[in-house]
Amino acid sequence: MLALSLLLAACAARNPSGPAEPAVWQPPAQPAAQPAAQPAAASSAAAVAATPQAPAGVKPATAPAGGAVPPAGATAATPATADPIVAYVAGKPVLASELFAQWLYADSDGVRRQLDNLAVERLVVTEATRLGVKIDPELAEKSYERGAAALEKEIQVKRKGVTLDRYVDQFLGLDPKRYRERLRDDALRSLLGERVVRGWLLQNEHAFLRVIVVESEDEKKAVEADLAAGVTFEDAAQKHSQDPSSKIGGRIPPIVRGNTPIASVAFATDVGKVGGPISELGKFLFVRVDKRGLPIEGGWDKLGPLVETSLGEQGVDELELEQWRRSMRERYEIDLTPFLRMAGENPR
Numbered sequence: 383m384l385a386l387s388l389l390l391a392a393c394a395a396r397n398p399s400g401p402a403e404p405a406v407w408q409p410p411a412q413p414a415a416q417p418a419a420q421p422a423a424a425s426s427a428a429a430v431a432a433t434p435q436a437p438a439g440v441k442p443a444t445a446p447a448g449g450a451v452p453p454a455g456a457t458a459a460t461p462a463t464a465d466p467i468v469a470y471v472a473g474k475p476v477l478a479s480e481l482f483a484q485w486l487y488a489d490s491d492g493v494r495r496q497l498d499n500l501a502v503e504r505l506v507v508t509e510a511t512r513l514g515v516k517i518d519p520e521l522a523e524k525s526y527e528r529g530a531a532a533l534e535k536e537i538q539v540k541r542k543g544v545t546l547d548r549y550v551d552q553f554l555g556l557d558p559k560r561y562r563e564r565l566r567d568d569a570l571r572s573l574l575g576e577r578v579v580r581g582w583l584l585q586n587e588h589a590f591l592r593v594i595v596v597e598s599e600d601e602k603k604a605v606e607a608d609l610a611a612g613v614t615f616e617d618a619a620q621k622h623s624q625d626p627s628s629k630i631g632g633r634i635p636p637i638v639r640g641n642t643p644i645a646s647v648a649f650a651t652d653v654g655k656v657g658g659p660i661s662e663l664g665k666f667l668f669v670r671v672d673k674r675g676l677p678i679e680g681g682w683d684k685l686g687p688l689v690e691t692s693l694g695e696q697g698v699d700e701l702e703l704e705q706w707r708r709s710m711r712e713r714y715e716i717d718l719t720p721f722l723r724m725a726g727e728n729p730r
Contacts, residue, residue, distance in 0.1 A: 384414050389404075389569050390509075391596050399614065399618075400637040401448075406514075427710070435695070444660040456585075464487055465477045466478040473696070478724065478726045479725065480526070480674060482721060482724050483727075484527060485725075486725045486727065487542065495722075497718050501716050501718070503571055505710045505714060506571060506574050506575045506578055507571070509578040509710070510577070511579050511581070511680050513577075513578060513681075514681060514682040514687070515577050515581070515682060516551055516682065516686070517575055517577075518568060520568075521573065522569060522570045523566075523575055525570070525572065526565060526566045526569040526570070528571050529568070530546060530656075531548060534546040543555065546558070546562075547562075561679050576693060576697070576698045577690075579698050579702060579706045580692055580693055580698060580702075580704075581682075581685055581704055582686060582706050583636055583638060583702060583706070584675065584677075584678045584688060584689060584707065585678055586637040586639065586677055587639045587674070588637060588639065588674065588675045589639075589645075589649060589671055589673075589674045589675075590613075590633075590636050590671070590673045591633075591636070591637055591644075591648055591669055591670065591671060592615055592616065592619060592623075592627070592631060592633050592669070592670045593619070593623070593625060593644075593664050593667060593668060593669055594615070594618055594622055594623040594628075594668040595623050595625040595666070595667055595668075596622055597624060597665050599666075601666070602621060602659055602666040604622060605618055605622050605668060606659075608622070608680070615631070615656065616631030616632060617631075618632075619632030620632075633671070634699070635701045635702040636675065637700065637705070638704065638709075640705075643660055643662050643667075644662075644667065644669065646661055648671055651670075651712055652670045652671065653671050653672070653673055653674060654672075655671060656668060656670045657669040657670070657671070691695050
């Protein structure tokens with residue numbers, strides 16, 4: 383699951399301890415004015431799952447709870463429009479813009495991935511609110527327990543006998559209780575994500591497909607020869623396809639009608655027939671349409687049970703998630719320029 387993989391990555395390195403409080407501290411000179419950080423809408427997967435409602439109100443950007451605390455004698459709260467202070471070194475503030483700039487230049491791809499992950503999480507909560515998605519508390523708790531157990535098992539591969547709480551406390555320097563709260567919220571958000579993605583799919587016209595993917599002209603001809611000789615598409619996929627779906631007879635997640643090459647073939651081919659081959663990204667793609675699904679209308683009371691049944695048959699795959707992402711980017715505005723401006727970059 384996405385949330386778990388992010389948490390495993392977070393455990394890869396130990397966080398350094400915070401700076402010691404200086405014995406004598408004088409208020410530093412006011413820093414130059416920085417671009418104001420745009421406020422971010424607060425989201426809570428737990429609140430959405432318990433009682434669907436409109437997203438929480440907008441809050442000004444401030445230093446996170448539990449962050450750097452100014453030494454005695456420091457001025458009161460930083461104005462909402464100022465550059466937040468994230469630490470003090472030798473009595474001087476370290477500003478959020480400095481941290482963001484250093485992080486961006488050190489790991490630009492990683493920063494953008496994390497921003498994209500945050501955007502996806504916010505879209506999940508927004509869509510769950512709109513649809514009125516409800517999660518069984520027992521299901522949510524079991525999902526959290528499985529995730530925590532898997533994370534602890536991963537930790538013990540390298541540090542035998544070290545529990546999750548001990549690792550978080552001693553190696554990450556974080557509060558185990560708060561860390562578990564994040565784990566629980568991430569587990570719940572993952573459950574919401576599966577349901578909003580599958581709900582979106584069922585609300586759109588979609589096709590259930592099997593595919594065969596090969597690279598060379600000779601392999602393409604071999605597939606064509608086998609299919610002409612009466613070999614089933616499933617067997618031909620297991621024999622020839624270089625896609626991971628070959629293990630299950632070429633079955634892939636449903637495809638929503640759209641302007642991608644595979645969608646074009648899927649909705650131009652009769653059910654039970656084979657379409658293609660089409661050439662895409664240096665590969666040849668054969669498609670068989672198993673069936674099509676018509677859009678489902680109605681609220682979550684009608685859609686929810688169908689989503690649960692569908693997830694029981696087949697989980698959400700990266701291909702399905704990517705189709706949902708593309709659709710959400712068309713439905714909602716996503717503006718990441720405030721981060722770039724705070725890091726001193728001119729948005730492109």
